[in-house]
Amino acid sequence: MSLLSQCLQNQWLSSFSLEPRPQESQLLRYLSPVLAIVLTLLSGALIFLWQGQDPLIGLHTFFISPISDSYGLAELGVKAAPMLLCAIGLAICYRANIWNIGAEGQLLMGALVGAWAALQVMDSGSRFSLTFALLAGSFAGLLWALIPAVLRNHFNTNEILTTIMLNYVALNLLLWAVHGPLKDPNGFNFPESALFNDSVTLPIILEDTRLHLGLMFGLLAMVAAWVLLSRTFIGFQLKVIGMDASAGRFAGYKEKKLVYFALLICGALAGLAGVSEVTGPIGQLVPSISPGYGYAAIIVAFLGRLHPVGITLASLLMALVYMGGEMGQIDLGLPLAIGSLFQGMLLFYLLACDVLIGYRVRIKKTVAATAAMPASEGA
Amino acid sequence: MASPEPSRIRCQGITKTYPAVVANDNVCLDIKAGEIHALLGENGAGKSTLMKILYGVTRPDTGQIWWDGKPVTIPSPAKARELGIGMVFQHFSLFETLTVTENIALGLPAKEARNLKQLARRIQQVSEYYGMPVDPDRYVHTLSTGERQRIEIIRCLLQNIRLLILDEPTSVLTPQEVERLFHSLRQLADEGCSILFISHKLHEVQTLCHQATVLRHGTVSGDCDPRTTSTQDMASMMVGSQTTLGQSYPKVQSSEPLLTLQNLVAQREDPFGTDLKDISLTVNKGEILGIAGVAGNGQQELLKLLSGERLSSGEMIHYQNNKLDRLNPAARRKLGMAVVPEERLGRGAVPEMGLNENGLLTGFLEGLLNRGMLRRKAIDNFAERVIDEFTVKTPSVNAQAHSLSGGNLQKFIIGREILQNPKLLVCASPTWGVDVGAANTIHKALIALRDSGAAIIVISEDLDELFQISDRIGALCEGELSPIKPVTGLNLEQVGSWMAGVFNETESQPRSKEQQQELALS
Numbered sequence: 001m002s003l004l005s006q007c008l009q010n011q012w013l014s015s016f017s018l019e020p021r022p023q024e025s026q027l028l029r030y031l032s033p034v035l036a037i038v039l040t041l042l043s044g045a046l047i048f049l050w051q052g053q054d055p056l057i058g059l060h061t062f063f064i065s066p067i068s069d070s071y072g073l074a075e076l077g078v079k080a081a082p083m084l085l086c087a088i089g090l091a092i093c094y095r096a097n098i099w100n101i102g103a104e105g106q107l108l109m110g111a112l113v114g115a116w117a118a119l120q121v122m123d124s125g126s127r128f129s130l131t132f133a134l135l136a137g138s139f140a141g142l143l144w145a146l147i148p149a150v151l152r153n154h155f156n157t158n159e160i161l162t163t164i165m166l167n168y169v170a171l172n173l174l175l176w177a178v179h180g181p182l183k184d185p186n187g188f189n190f191p192e193s194a195l196f197n198d199s200v201t202l203p204i205i206l207e208d209t210r211l212h213l214g215l216m217f218g219l220l221a222m223v224a225a226w227v228l229l230s231r232t233f234i235g236f237q238l239k240v241i242g243m244d245a246s247a248g249r250f251a252g253y254k255e256k257k258l259v260y261f262a263l264l265i266c267g268a269l270a271g272l273a274g275v276s277e278v279t280g281p282i283g284q285l286v287p288s289i290s291p292g293y294g295y296a297a298i299i300v301a302f303l304g305r306l307h308p309v310g311i312t313l314a315s316l317l318m319a320l321v322y323m324g325g326e327m328g329q330i331d332l333g334l335p336l337a338i339g340s341l342f343q344g345m346l347l348f349y350l351l352a353c354d355v356l357i358g359y360r361v362r363i364k365k366t367v368a369a370t371a372a373m374p375a376s377e378g379a
Numbered sequence: 380m381a382s383p384e385p386s387r388i389r390c391q392g393i394t395k396t397y398p399a400v401v402a403n404d405n406v407c408l409d410i411k412a413g414e415i416h417a418l419l420g421e422n423g424a425g426k427s428t429l430m431k432i433l434y435g436v437t438r439p440d441t442g443q444i445w446w447d448g449k450p451v452t453i454p455s456p457a458k459a460r461e462l463g464i465g466m467v468f469q470h471f472s473l474f475e476t477l478t479v480t481e482n483i484a485l486g487l488p489a490k491e492a493r494n495l496k497q498l499a500r501r502i503q504q505v506s507e508y509y510g511m512p513v514d515p516d517r518y519v520h521t522l523s524t525g526e527r528q529r530i531e532i533i534r535c536l537l538q539n540i541r542l543l544i545l546d547e548p549t550s551v552l553t554p555q556e557v558e559r560l561f562h563s564l565r566q567l568a569d570e571g572c573s574i575l576f577i578s579h580k581l582h583e584v585q586t587l588c589h590q591a592t593v594l595r596h597g598t599v600s601g602d603c604d605p606r607t608t609s610t611q612d613m614a615s616m617m618v619g620s621q622t623t624l625g626q627s628y629p630k631v632q633s634s635e636p637l638l639t640l641q642n643l644v645a646q647r648e649d650p651f652g653t654d655l656k657d658i659s660l661t662v663n664k665g666e667i668l669g670i671a672g673v674a675g676n677g678q679q680e681l682l683k684l685l686s687g688e689r690l691s692s693g694e695m696i697h698y699q700n701n702k703l704d705r706l707n708p709a710a711r712r713k714l715g716m717a718v719v720p721e722e723r724l725g726r727g728a729v730p731e732m733g734l735n736e737n738g739l740l741t742g743f744l745e746g747l748l749n750r751g752m753l754r755r756k757a758i759d760n761f762a763e764r765v766i767d768e769f770t771v772k773t774p775s776v777n778a779q780a781h782s783l784s785g786g787n788l789q790k791f792i793i794g795r796e797i798l799q800n801p802k803l804l805v806c807a808s809p810t811w812g813v814d815v816g817a818a819n820t821i822h823k824a825l826i827a828l829r830d831s832g833a834a835i836i837v838i839s840e841d842l843d844e845l846f847q848i849s850d851r852i853g854a855l856c857e858g859e860l861s862p863i864k865p866v867t868g869l870n871l872e873q874v875g876s877w878m879a880g881v882f883n884e885t886e887s888q889p890r891s892k893e894q895q896q897e898l899a900l901s
Contacts, residue, residue, distance in 0.1 A: 022397070022782060023779060023782055024731070024779070231752055231753055232751055232752055232753065233743065233748050233751050233752070233753060234751065236736070236739065236753060239732075240729055240732075240740065243729050243730075243731055243732065244725055244726075244729040244730065244731075246722075246725055246726045247725065247726055247727070247728065247729045247740060249688050249708070250686065250688060250708065250718070250720055250726045250727070250741075251708060251709070251740050251741045251743075252687065252707050252708030252709030252710070252711070252712060253709070254707070254709075
């Protein structure tokens with residue numbers, strides 16, 4: 001019996017195996033996200049079937065109808081902007097092997113402090129009110145990222161844990177602020193700030209839509225990050241400490257400074273994303289600023305191969321998943337969680353497909369080998 | 380073969396193809412009972428693949444193996460052990476936090492491993508019988524490398540061993556320890572156990588082995604009796620040309636100090652490291668200072684203090700008119716220092732980066748940057764210069780560092796440092812695991828750098844190499860530095876006893892007795 005199971009196990013294990021490639025496959029590095037998307041769509045179709053929906057209609061509702069008109073396309077940009085900003089910052093961190101999971105918290109702090117600043121200056125009539133609010137928000141995100149940077153550099157703390165915990169602290173600070181000091185005194189006790197006036201509202205860049213200047217910030221950040229990562233020595237040093245910290249130390253790169261650099265940039269970009277949300281499409285401080293943009297940006301960063309251009313495309317896809325989730329709820333009565341399910345599947349499949357960059361699947365013919373074994377033992 | 384008694388192991392037509400290379404191509408090997416058989420070859424010649432096939436780690440694509448004259452397949456190491464094949468890898472697989480007995484028990488079948496007391500007795504008996512004493516109750520982290528190797532060998536001896544495979548076993552031993560190991564191996568062979576001995580060191584093969592098989596580019600390039608074949612001939616079978624082996628270089632004397640260590644002390648950084656005790660030395664312009672010693676006697680600590688990866692407190696490191704103690708590696712580079720670390724992949728080079736980017740890694744002061752922006756052309760050119768001048772075999776400057784063979788990568792790293800025209804080069808194990816051809820290139824480059832007026836410190840375990848290229852030699856033992864003497868007039872035995880911690884000739888008798896006692900106790 002045990003012999004039989006062992007045989008079966010051997011057969012199974014030896015019929016498929018992963019074999020390291022001599023060189024990493026560049027083709028699969030870029031094909032892997034595509035493969036992950038295809039697998040996600042296939043699994044999505046199965047989920048629709050299981051939910052009693054026609055999979056084709058389901059997929060159409062999720063991925064085609066949200067962007068079938070120009071308003072939908074503009075909404076795509078509205079949703080992609082915050083994720084793009086966060087994911088660009090995260091990619092800089094991840095290149096350097098700094099596992100910042102805290103874009104969400106940095107975004108919320110940017111929104112909170114940015115909204116506070118906006119409320120302070122919006123009636124001043126100054127031309128710089130909006131700039132002030134944006135700077136305040138970015139700076140708040142930067143300071144929020146400074147905490148895990150200091151903890152990592154000087155107390156050897158794991159930044160994954162500290163950034164996750166700080167996300168919850170930020171969320172609760174936001175809730176406290178909208179229920180307390182920043183609550184609109186004329187707002188019938190709703191947990192919301194006063195509505196911002198035009199002096200602290202981001203200009204719309206496409207008429208009759210909600211598409212605002214935030215997307216431009218994202219695109220600028222994309223170009224800047226591209227230059228930083230591929231053309232500058234700092235970007236090179238970030239890559240070196242990410243791939244091989246001991247080589248970086250050997251070469252004399254200042255690891256602590258690089259950690260500060262990456263985390264603070266990411267914090268500022270996430271903070272900018274947050275303040276752009278409140279001064280852009282939302283127009284006031286509310287408890288639900290972000291439907292998890294900071295977390296989704298992690299998926300976006302990896303789906304985009306930590307490359308600024310890839311990230312731009314990935315942020316559009318992720319925005320589509322958000323819109324599809326809402327559309328599925330409205331049109332098909334499916335739970336909103338389906339959208340999150342798609343996000344999760346995407347990351348899961350991507351990580352699985354990434355194995356193929358360094359390894360190839362080998363299917364062996366085991367019949368001959370297993371037949372030879374007893375013969376050799378008998379001999 | 381024609382002999383009436385079948386060979387212990389014989390393989391024929393062994394071929395193993397990996398995605399990029401043919402590692403073994405129609406390889407034949409024949410080892411008689413009680414024979415010590417050498418397997419020679421450059422890095423990447425296919426020695427490891429053949430060993431792994433014999434030990435059942437990898438399976439050949441084609442080919443047949445006969446064990447005592449009967450055809451067998453060896454699908455797994457377990458099957459190999461069942462047949463009586465034991466293997467000692469170059470890198471030991473021991474748990475440092477477990478005792479000798481516990482480590483050995485882990486590799487044994489459950490029923491033999493259950494009674495640890497009985498096992499400890501057996502370990503003691505076997506180890507003493509073969510002249511390799513170890514204390515079964517000692518924790519592995521308290522043992523020297525030589526003692527750890529003994530555990531690996533004893534682990535094999537505990538089973539009914541009939542073929543012992545040793546992968547470069549002497550690279551981690553002092554000359555005295557090598558002698559002791561050879562004694563044990565000869566005893567084992569006399570009892571009928573066959574031994575497959577893999578080494579780069581030709582004179583060791585000459586003194587120990589009865590037969591040698593030489594591999595080159597995956598095929599057998601020759602068989603010989605090493606006792607009657609000159610090292611020159613064996614080397615040319617390995618590298619395929621008349622490579623000058625052990626070429627001697629003129630020794631120089633110089634007295635213009637460049638770097639001085641004054642009573643350098645440093646605590647170990649990790650519990651298994653070594654404290655450096657009161658190290659003083661001077662290296663002069665235009666000379667090579669060799670620092671011998673068995674690995675783990677403070678070499679790593681010394682190298683990190685010299686490179687600046689670790690900073691020292693006080694004023695212990697003087698370089699020209701600068702005090703280096705608090706300067707980081709980049710600042711030291713600016714002063715004209717360069718370092719080649721012992722780890723090629725993972726410190727000397729980033730494995731996944733191309734050679735061009737690995738050139739930039741430490742070559743960033745060579746005009747490869749323009750106000751913080753990368754000059755891609757200059758970066759490629761720098762790497763190309765290294766590749767050309769040091770004959771690095773690589774498809775392109777974009778090839779990832781880990782895709783190069785050890786020798787080629789080492790040539791690249793040393794070339795990268797030398798082309799920066801350092802005033803002081805600190806080099807750890809410059810030719811460790813590197814083939815004869817590459818070693819020659821590296822030695823010549825070091826000598827040329829010396830002759831151009833630079834000071835060089837070579838930290839190496841390879842005494843032959845140190846004698847060949849150094850002008851003065853000292854040795855590290857347990858964090859202490861021996862006297863440093865000119866190579867001319869120095870003999871191997873003297874350095875050997877320094878490596879064992881005997882620094883004072885007059886004192887050498889009592890100290891060595893003490894050590895013998897210690898060995899007997901352990």
